[in-house]
Amino acid sequence: MAQIRGTAxxxxxxxxxxxxxxxxxxxxxxxxxxQEATNDPSPLDAIRAQTSKIEDWLDTLSDPLKPxxxxxxxxxxxxxxxxxxxxxxxxxxxxxxxxxxxxxIPRGITHLFLxxxxxxxxxxxLLIIIRKYSEYAVMGLIAVVVxxxxxxxxxxxxxxxxxxxxxxxxxxxxxxxxxxRKKFAPAGLPQLDEKDRKMYFQLAGRVLLIFLFAGFVFAxxxxxxxxxxxxxxxVACVMVVVGFKAKWSAIILVMILxxxxxxxxxxxxxxxxxxxxxFAKYDFFQILSIxxxxxLLVNMGPGQFSVDEKxxxx
Numbered sequence: 606m607a608q609i610r611g612t613a614x615x616x617x618x619x620x621x622x623x624x625x626x627x628x629x630x631x632x633x634x635x636x637x638x639x640q641e642a643t644n645d646p647s648p649l650d651a652i653r654a655q656t657s658k659i660e661d662w663l664d665t666l667s668d669p670l671k672p673x674x675x676x677x678x679x680x681x682x683x684x685x686x687x688x689x690x691x692x693x694x695x696x697x698x699x700x701x702x703x704x705x706x707x708x709x710i711p712r713g714i715t716h717l718f719l720x721x722x723x724x725x726x727x728x729x730x731l732l733i734i735i736r737k738y739s740e741y742a743v744m745g746l747i748a749v750v751v752x753x754x755x756x757x758x759x760x761x762x763x764x765x766x767x768x769x770x771x772x773x774x775x776x777x778x779x780x781x782x783x784x785x786r787k788k789f790a791p792a793g794l795p796q797l798d799e800k801d802r803k804m805y806f807q808l809a810g811r812v813l814l815i816f817l818f819a820g821f822v823f824a825x826x827x828x829x830x831x832x833x834x835x836x837x838x839x840v841a842c843v844m845v846v847v848g849f850k851a852k853w854s855a856i857i858l859v860m861i862l863x864x865x866x867x868x869x870x871x872x873x874x875x876x877x878x879x880x881x882x883x884f885a886k887y888d889f890f891q892i893l894s895i896x897x898x899x900x901l902l903v904n905m906g907p908g909q910f911s912v913d914e915k916x917x918x919x
Contacts, residue, residue: 674904675782676734681897682775683730685890686746690726692883693719708758718756725749739783743776767816768891774813775898781807782901810898811851811907815842817895818858834861848907855899862899866892 670677693700697719704715729745732738750769754760784803818838838861844854870892872885 671904674900678897678900678904679733679736679779679782681900682772682779682894683733683746684897685772685887685894686726686730686749688886688890690723690730692886693723704756708756710756718752722749722753733779736783739779743780746776747773768888768895770813771815771817771895771898772891774810774816775894775901777806777810777813778898778901778905781810782905807905807907811848811902812846814895814898814902815845815858817862817892818842834865837861845902845907851907852903855902859896859899859903862892862896866896 700719701712701715704710704718705712710718725745726749729742729749732742733746750773754765754769759765781803784806838858841854841857841861845851845858866889870885870889872882872889875882875885
């Protein structure tokens with residue numbers, strides 16, 4: 606368009622001076638047109654500008670909560686383990702009967718299995734909350750997830766498997782958060798190793814966190830509203846995995862999961878002997894744990910293996 610507009614002022618005929626003046630003026634018009642065309646924002650730039658405004662607005666809203674996000678995230682991540690430990694203690698007899706009669710585990714081992722699970726879940730959860738020995742605490746809780754899957758025979762349950770992958774993703778975010786907050790790191794190669802380790806764990810945590818949403822897609826009946834939520838959640842999950850606008854995407858997932866959790870897993874409305882009360886309570890606290898992992902992602906950012914960080918470099 607700049608070239609067309611530039612030659613439009615070039616008149617054939619007339620004297621050379623007029624032609625020369627017209628040519629110069631037309632080239633001036635063409636040059637200014639080119640500059641205006643160059644300065645016009647592209648659609649992608651306009652989208653980025655709008656998303657930046659939304660991010661600034663979300664940052665403004667979340668500013669009062671930012672100092673408390675790590676503590677809230679850590680507590681929510683381990684709340685499912687604390688609830689599970691309490692459930693075992695309050696349903697001790699039922700747990701023993703199930704493990705012995707249905708899982709065919711000898712009685713002495715059933716007692717040892719439950720005691721070790723309760724001790725590991727309680728102690729590891731408290732260590733994560735107070736930010737002490739996070740590496741050992743996370744390993745302890747991951748061991749609990751694996752042993753419970755084997756002990757209760759749930760390892761081949763797809764929904765259970767996907768949800769617990771997401772819980773493990775939240776635990777990996779706890780590890781990354783603990784490494785980020787170390788006040789001192791030795792200079793030289795050990796520091797580089799820790800930095801690389803943190804990047805890999807942040808990436809693994811991001812990827813595992815979104816597996817809960819995969820379970821949400823496969824479970825339940827299909828409806829128009831559900832399809833809309835799935836579409837929005839799927840886009841947000843992809844953005845979290847690749848690390849593009851990861852904080853904004855994690856906030857969207859937190860809102861979707863929180864609303865879904867309150868509406869679907871409202872165990873407090875069921876009477877004590879309702880057959881689905883325990884399942885609803887279990888799902889409710891598991892989703893809270895994954896929300897905690899997403900809050901840690903909002904606080905820390907996606908890490909260096911992400912589109913957001915690459916944009917800062919290039």
